[in-house]
Amino acid sequence: MTFRNYCLAGTLLLFTGCTMAPGYTRPEPPVPANWPGGPAYTTETGTSAQKPVADIPWRDFFVEPRLQKVIDLALANNRDLRVAILNIERTRAQYQIQRSDLVPHVDANAAATLQRLSEDFSGKGVPVNIHQYTVGLGVSSYELDLFGRVRSLKDQALEQYLATEQAQRSVQISLVSQVATTWLALAADRERLNLAKETLAAQQESLKLTRSRFEAGVSSALDLNQAQTSVDTARVDIARYTTLVAQDENALNLVVGSPVPTDLIPGSISEAITAMKDVAPGLPSDVMLNRPDILQAENLLKGANANIGAARAAFFPRITLVSSVGFGSDDLGGLFTSDSFVWKFAPQISLPIFDGGSNRAKLKVSEVDRDIAVAQYEKAIQTAFREVADSLAQRGTIDDQLAAQQSLTDATSESYKLSQARYEKGVDSYLQVLDAQRALYGAQQNLIGVRLTRLANQVTLYKVLGGGTK
Structure with missing residues (x-):
């Protein structure tokens, strides 16, 4: 390329405000157009x-x-x-720093030089005292962005800033869902604890009755020991769920960042059944591209694309300007007279001739970085698709599971009542009652777990679909 072509290209870029970055085209989502189908959905x-x-x-x-x-x-x-919000402020400041390079930086300066030259250096055979005073305004090393290098770096900084905004949205969505999930887990464990306490009270009454029957010679020592076993099992569960409730409260306080008032904590998962509304999933192309983590990956991709423009511009001349105007005098009193006016204009142009392949290697690095960003963007979409598909699979089956577990709980409750009646009439041994009690207790605990799973699925689905942050 001749110097004339350089000048023509530079003039065109200067007046159009273009960069040498390749045109950006959003990659096609590497996922199906519809969510998966099958028995689970x-x-x-x-x-x-x-x-x-x-x-x-x-x-x-x-x-x-x-x-x-x-x-x-x-x-x-x-x-x-808070860290995510501070990161936004930090990258905003970095963007403003980079953008400021598009305009000249004007500095005011004043200087005084007092110097004594020996007779050998003065050229006059006698020592000389030199006084110099200057004051003025100057532009130091302003680059004429003819080929868009500075604008490309500014665009890259802008995309970094936008990426941190999306990261903050992602953190907020995750935080909201984490708070809800922890709150629900605490509610479930409190209900499990209450159930264990109720079971212990019932088992103690049963133990009391069995001891009376044993003392009367109606029940055997085996029945008495089995009743004691049930009481001890309930005591173990109370201790275990008491620990879990305390740990859940600690986890909730940590994620909230401050102690949570007790009046905001639910007593059971049953109180939270209607805590959330249902959401429809939409289509992958509509949903995936609006998730903040995917928008963040796309911003980073755009930033990598802009870096290519800066790397390409490094092959072309760089023109920098150094200029100043002001006043200078060897006498402080004559500093601002008309004869003391001074100015300086020093443009500089540099054209890379031989750099050992450094610029070409930097261009290759920027292109590979762009390709890496494309792969990461596509992987973010694939990960999001999998997360939503998993949540939809659970959503498609959880109601059936809940209905079955409710039916199982009702059936075991009836079985317990029948076994208790048969034992009291002497038809069955206490072992049948004990088995029915254990089955009922396990079914009730599992019902709490399924209810928690259903509510947690609603929270997860809202999160993975990119729920709003307002």
Whole structure:
């Protein structure tokens, strides 16, 4: 390329404000157009939502007043969210620093030089005292961005800033869902603890009755020991669930960032059955591209794309300007006279001739970085698709599981009542009662777990669909 062509290209770029970065095209999502189908999925999973989940504020989804207050506390006090917000401020400042290179930096300066030259250096055979005073304004090393190098770096810094905004949204969505999940887990464990206490009370009454029957010679020592076993088992569960409740409270306080008032903690999972609304999944192409983690990956991809423009511009001349105007004099009193006016204009142009392949290698690095960012963007979409598909698979089967578990609990409850009646009439041994008690207790505990799973699935689905952060 001749110097004339250089000048023509530089003039064109200067007046159009273009860069040498390649045109950006969003990669096609590497996932199917529809969610998976099969026995694990309900029929409505292929339909589109009336309103994108990303546009549903979290208050419109988490409708339980106590849960809303706990989430508000977390948004105000959680330290991870604070770090994410501070990262936004940091990258915003970095972007402003990079953008400032597009305009000249004007500095005011003043200097005084007092110097004594020996007679050997003065050229006059006698020592000389030299006084110099200057004051002025100057532009130091301003680069004329003819080939878009500075603009490309500015664009890259902008995408970094936008990526941190998306990262903050992602942290907030994760925080809201984590608070809700921990709150629900605490509710479930408190209900399990209450169930264990109720079971212990019933078992103690049964033990008391069995001891009376044993003393009367109606029941055997085996029945008495089996009744004692049931009491001790319930005591073990009470101790275990007491520990779990305390740990759940600690976990909730940590994620919230401050102690949670006791009046905001539910007593059981049954109180939280209607804590959330249901959401429709929509289509992958509509949902995936609106998740903040995917938007963050795309911002990083755009930033890597802009870096290519800066690497390409390194092959072309760089023109920098150094200029200043002001006043200078050897006498402080004559500093601002008309004869003391001084100016300096020193443009400089540099053209890479031989750099040992450094610029070419840097260009290759920027192109590979762009390709890596493309792969990471596509992987983020694939990961999001898998997360939503997993949640939809659980959603498609959890209601059947809940109905079956409820039916099992009802059946075991009836079996316990019948076995108790048969034992009291002397038809069956106490072993039948003990087995029925254990089956009922296990079914009740499992029912609590299934209810927790169903509610947690709603929370997860809202999160992986990119729930709103307003």
